Amino acid sequence: MTAPLRERADSRIEGEEPTVRLDGVSKIYGQGKNSLLALDNVSLSVHPGEFVCLLGASGCGKSTLLSLVAGLDAPTAGRIDTEGHKIAMMFQEPALFPWLTVSANVEMALRVQGVAKRERQAKAAEFLEIVHLDGFGAKRPHELSGGMRQRVSLARALAQDANVLLMDEPFGALDAMTRDLLHDELERIWRERNLSVLFVTHNVREAVRLGDRVVLLSSRPGQVVEHFPVELDRPRRTDSTAVAELATTITNRLRQEVLRHGR
Numbered sequence: 001m002t003a004p005l006r007e008r009a010d011s012r013i014e015g016e017e018p019t020v021r022l023d024g025v026s027k028i029y030g031q032g033k034n035s036l037l038a039l040d041n042v043s044l045s046v047h048p049g050e051f052v053c054l055l056g057a058s059g060c061g062k063s064t065l066l067s068l069v070a071g072l073d074a075p076t077a078g079r080i081d082t083e084g085h086k087i088a089m090m091f092q093e094p095a096l097f098p099w100l101t102v103s104a105n106v107e108m109a110l111r112v113q114g115v116a117k118r119e120r121q122a123k124a125a126e127f128l129e130i131v132h133l134d135g136f137g138a139k140r141p142h143e144l145s146g147g148m149r150q151r152v153s154l155a156r157a158l159a160q161d162a163n164v165l166l167m168d169e170p171f172g173a174l175d176a177m178t179r180d181l182l183h184d185e186l187e188r189i190w191r192e193r194n195l196s197v198l199f200v201t202h203n204v205r206e207a208v209r210l211g212d213r214v215v216l217l218s219s220r221p222g223q224v225v226e227h228f229p230v231e232l233d234r235p236r237r238t239d240s241t242a243v244a245e246l247a248t249t250i251t252n253r254l255r256q257e258v259l260r261h262g263r
């Protein structure tokens, strides 16, 4: 069984600069009596081409951490370095514009970058092909299934020309079969494009299925409790014995952590 190695986790490849680095990051919401410490002194790196999954009890600050890395909010203390890297974010809800076609939703990301109209259409078609949605460009989001809408969202993230993908429970609302298919798709795209991925999930097996490393956060305030390298051959199956075994180890650790906090 793979042992958790805290020391090794942030020195994966010597001399290689991380794409995302958090140093002693804390986040307090509000002020005075009503203030809430969401993250406490979190240090964490994601290396080029690395797939890191973030697990933790509900409310431990996972989404907060992603929003800080995305620059949507500022840390109260500590430092976040993503300099020189382009970041795209995906949420549980695909957040597509319902009045636009699928193609126009993807084109929006290109428009922001100043890509000319004719080129936009061709490029959007390419990105839709990457997520296996060729031929669906003229549809509206409501005409697609939940899994297909998440594919559009992924195509839009890729169209942002990002090398860092932040994913906040992107498959949490999908059925198990669709989720399995999207795991395969995401793994293929991650490898082909050498993306650095920071992926938040509640699903321990999903984290082991996808991650090079699973990082466990404590209950609030979120602190890094342990790093679990996942040294299993890819592609992995969510229902394989090896995935289940490591998932059990991590779940037990997570349970300990939750009980320690009495919730």
Ligand SMILES: Nc1ncnc2c1ncn2[C@@H]1O[C@H](COP(=O)(O)OP(=O)(O)OP(=O)(O)O)[C@@H](O)[C@H]1O
Residues within 6 Å of the ligand: 029, 030, 036, 038, 056, 057, 058, 059, 060, 061, 062, 063, 064, 065, 220
């Ligand atoms: N904008 C905000 N203002 C005040 N408190 C907030 C804000 N955003 C989050 N919080 C609080 O910070 C804590 C961490 O929230 P966050 O959403 O980051 O946790 P999470 O681990 O992603 O939760 P979940 O797993 O349930 O999605 C929670 O107690 C939440 O209520």
